[in-house]
Amino acid sequence: xxxxxxxxxxxxxxxxxxxxxxxxxxxxxxxxxxxxxxxxxxxxxxxxxxxxxxxxxxxxxxxxxxxxxxxxxxxxxxxxxxxxxxxxxxxxxxxxxxxxxxxxxxxxxxxxxxxxxxxxxxxxxxxxxxxxxxxxxxxxxxxxxxxxxxxxxxxxxxxxxxxxxxxxxxxxxxxxxxxxxxxxxxxxxxxxxxxxxxxxxxxxxxxxxxxxxxxxxxxxxxxxxxxx
Amino acid sequence: xxxxxxxxxxxxxxxxxxxxxxxxxxxxxxxxxxxxxxxxxxxxxxxxxxxxxxxxxxxxxxxxxxxxxxxxxxxxxxxxxxxxxxxxxxxxxxxxxxxxxxxxxxxxxxxxxxxxxxxxxxxxxxxxxxxxxxxxxxxxxxxxxxxxxxxxxxxxxxxxxxxxxxxxxxxxxxxxxxxxxxxxxxxxxxxxxxxxxxxxxxxxxxxxxxxxxxxxxxxxxxxxxxxx
Numbered sequence: 001x002x003x004x005x006x007x008x009x010x011x012x013x014x015x016x017x018x019x020x021x022x023x024x025x026x027x028x029x030x031x032x033x034x035x036x037x038x039x040x041x042x043x044x045x046x047x048x049x050x051x052x053x054x055x056x057x058x059x060x061x062x063x064x065x066x067x068x069x070x071x072x073x074x075x076x077x078x079x080x081x082x083x084x085x086x087x088x089x090x091x092x093x094x095x096x097x098x099x100x101x102x103x104x105x106x107x108x109x110x111x112x113x114x115x116x117x118x119x120x121x122x123x124x125x126x127x128x129x130x131x132x133x134x135x136x137x138x139x140x141x142x143x144x145x146x147x148x149x150x151x152x153x154x155x156x157x158x159x160x161x162x163x164x165x166x167x168x169x170x171x172x173x174x175x176x177x178x179x180x181x182x183x184x185x186x187x188x189x190x191x192x193x194x195x196x197x198x199x200x201x202x203x204x205x206x207x208x209x210x211x212x213x214x215x216x217x218x219x220x221x222x223x224x225x226x227x228x
Numbered sequence: 229x230x231x232x233x234x235x236x237x238x239x240x241x242x243x244x245x246x247x248x249x250x251x252x253x254x255x256x257x258x259x260x261x262x263x264x265x266x267x268x269x270x271x272x273x274x275x276x277x278x279x280x281x282x283x284x285x286x287x288x289x290x291x292x293x294x295x296x297x298x299x300x301x302x303x304x305x306x307x308x309x310x311x312x313x314x315x316x317x318x319x320x321x322x323x324x325x326x327x328x329x330x331x332x333x334x335x336x337x338x339x340x341x342x343x344x345x346x347x348x349x350x351x352x353x354x355x356x357x358x359x360x361x362x363x364x365x366x367x368x369x370x371x372x373x374x375x376x377x378x379x380x381x382x383x384x385x386x387x388x389x390x391x392x393x394x395x396x397x398x399x400x401x402x403x404x405x406x407x408x409x410x411x412x413x414x415x416x417x418x419x420x421x422x423x424x425x426x427x428x429x430x431x432x433x434x435x436x437x438x439x440x441x442x443x444x445x446x447x448x449x450x451x452x453x454x455x456x
Contacts, residue, residue, distance in 0.1 A: 015456075053313070054309060054313070055455060055456050074317075077312075077313045078313075078314075080313070082310075082313055084309055086304075086305055086306025086309075087305070087306060088305055088306035088307040088310050089305065090242060090305070090307070092242060093241065093242070093245065097241070101234065102310060104231060104314070104315065
């Protein structure tokens with residue numbers, strides 16, 4: 001289904017001296033969704049941070065549209081949306097101001113404003129646009145964070161537990177946003193524990209690559225160490 | 229450039245919403261400086277002689293107070309991750325944050341300094357040099373402070389570490405800042421004030437240029453480390 005947008009080869013991540021995952025391959029093409037599964041601590045968040053370029057892989061390579069981006073994540077970082085556990089919301093700013101600074105545009109300009117309001121509307125946040133963010137509930141904060149995805153158009157979304165704190169109807173809004181993004185040729189990689197209804201997603205279970213859950217990897221690792 | 233201005237306006241916007249931070253730094257500056265006449269006794273000659281040193285030392289301490297909030301709030305709420313992934317290079321993002329910090333800390337201190345000079349009966353001929361020295365010196369304080377603020381991000385109780393890292397590096401600014409005002413006060417003719425203080429002002433300018441070069445590079449490297 002389409003050409004590959006983003007490829008990772010033999011990715012290994014070591015944090016605090018512990019191997020989180022090793023020898024992981026993945027690829028995602030236009031219009032595809034990759035769902036990362038696995039128990040707690042199997043490295044879903046680490047993989048998403050690694051793909052976003054926030055942390056560097058110990059081994060392996062990343063290719064963005066065929067271009068080697070392992071050492072220079074800057075070449076694709078402007079083309080991704082990363083949504084982590086934390087919402088990055090400033091409590092003293094209003095909902096609209098928060099979104100405006102993320103999108104890098106000013107809510108004072110009318111042509112920018114309509115785009116921001118549209119993004120808020122799709123996550124049902126438009127009625128709260130002038131509310132200071134410190135008054136938002138946790139689900140509303142999450143929806144504000146997710147509306148960032150729609151405020152600026154980027155081909156790849158990296159979502160780490162996007163549905164945390166969302167009610168059923170808000171999860172449906174997220175599903176709609178993902179579906180529209182795919183129709184436009186966008187790709188999504190997401191980690192989740194809750195059921196998000198997606199059309200024919202690719203799935204990857206990270207416990208296959210984690211020495212914590214896959215003991216054959218552990219033996220391999222200790223063999224390598226003893227050899228050294 | 230647009231991304232740079234976006235960060236500066238965002239930080240200024242945040243500071244203006246939480247004015248207490250700005251007011252606190254300036255109030256601390258004025259209050260500690262006014263303690264000295266009570267401790268040393270109201271002798272006009274003595275106070276006039278020690279005024280430059282007291283102004284600079286209390287200015288250093290007030291800048292120190294504000295350094296922790298320079299990056300910590302963004303680090304804790306996840307905004308820093310978004311900053312790393314944004315269009316701005318990390319170096320220019322550090323510079324933008326430092327500029328906003330100086331506008332909300334260094335500039336108010338500069339404006340309050342003549343008030344303290346007046347209180348200490350400082351020679352009015354030296355007022356101009358006081359302002360120039362503060363204008364050249366306080367940006368260096370923000371720049372050098374940013375290095376320590378970024379370095380201590382991952383550390384537990386990093387706020388306690390900042391003074392230990394920063395104060396030794398502030399000594400050159402202190403020496404030449406006080407030296408410039410002393411030289412101005414010691415000049416015999418009113419017309420020769422600027423000429424007398426010139427060497428020290430050049431040194432302050434040199435410190436500023438060196439820290440302008442080093443701080444963004446060091447700060448960006450420390451931020452990348454903090455993302456790990």
